[in-house]
Amino acid sequence: MAPGKIVRYTETSGSWRWDAQGIDVSASRPLDIVAPDVADLVHDDPNIPLEKYVDADINTNISPVDGLDIKPETADADLVSTRHSIVDNLSATPVTPANPRIQNQKRDWSWEDITWEDKGSPIIDGSASASPDGATYPTIINAEEALASPIDTYYCYWSGHDAGAGIELSTAPSLWGPWTFHGRVISDTALGDNHVASPSAVVDSRNSRLNLYVHSPDGGSQDTYLMTAPLSGDGTSFTLQKKVLKCSADGRWDEQERSYFSVRRIGRKFVGVYQGRDGPNNAPGIGVAWSMDGENWETKPSPAFDNTQWQNYAPREYNGGSPALSSVGGRVAIHYGDRAGPHARALPFSDHEKTAFGGGEVVYSPPAWADATGVNAYDFYNDGEYLHMFYYAKVSNNSNIGVARAKLGEINQ
Secondary structure (H helix, E strand, O other), rough: OOEEEEEEEEEEEEEEEEEEEOOOOOOOOOOOOOOOHHHHHOOOOOOOOOOOOOOOOOOOOOOOOOOOEEEOOOOOOHHOOOOOOOOOHOOOOOOOOOOOHHHHHHOOHHHHOOOOOOOOOOOOOOHOOOOOEOOOOEEEEHHHOOOOOOOOEEEEEEEOOOOOEEEEEEEOOOOOOEEEEEEEEOOOOOOOOOOOOEEEEEEEHHHHHEEEEEEHHHHHHHEEEEEEEEEOOOOOOOOOEEEEEEOOOOOOOOOOOOEEEEEEEOOOOOEEEEEEEOOOOOOOOEEEEOOOOOOOOEEEOOEEEEHOOOOOOOOOOOOOOOEEEEEOOEEEEEEEEEEOOOOEEEEEEEEEOOOOOOOOOOOOOOOOOOOOOEEEEEEEEOOOOOOEEEEEEEEEEEEEEEEEEEEOOOOOO
């Protein structure tokens, strides 16, 4: 294996910097010099740093990537907003994950090790909106950092589901709340059909805009669109840019649906996961997509995970539906709601081309305030002290949004 260089993203004196580190990489002692979770997506672009590694924290247990020479660059707001910390509450009673091999991904922690503190009640009551099915699909930004004229510190864009659903906005001075409902910012008919739903917000500082990925029906298919708001405003006025995931009768596994798109910035790349369905069998699966500019996307020709891979799961049920992507503690994970049980689950992104029996790790179970029927973990936000998980769960068939948090440890330097 050829020598390579890595870039470590370290925190010193409250600020962040890129450090170029020359490392001799040899076959006898392989080093993981870039995140294998998404390395296959950038095999032709070795100048893109994909992960922020804390100083002296290089994994030696995962296959390396050949011939990388990653150049240092200046961190921007997009990168700072997704910085990684390590969960420190792993000294509690060890928990054996449902799928032990998953625990070996990237760090020696498991989602099932984390002790979450729940807020104890919904932070957003779905009955406040005209959207059917209540409040679902929360996506969080720090509006005070991103926008020139924020209404409050944090924004949560969310929606209901199906006919009548539009994109709603709630804001708060802290992630823990209290959250104030401001109403609808994108109407249910904005894209020409009967609903707009499942927002995913990403601050795109290079283009001075807030990207909001949403889905809407188009004839017999369900596609994903990019709508944007200028960072010079307050984040409430959106303009349609283009359809970014378009279905077509191409015989692919996802020709009927490419929606419920969850997007993250990882290095310079936009990486996302989405729900797909084929036409003949109506069989759902989870797809993987990536983009350099947030507008022009490429997708994998096969699903990351489809329900036929999962033991005891019904192939035509949405056992892996409404996926979400997270980057936490050095691990990129695909989250989904387990329709065969009540749990929110996660599978390592690095396993997205493997058969993954067992359904992955349990991330969260329905809180005491909700029905025991199910919960979906949909967005995660690290404020430097806590990792916050935003999820939705039902109360008497009306979905509400909740939050739970876990204490973060210091980043080793």
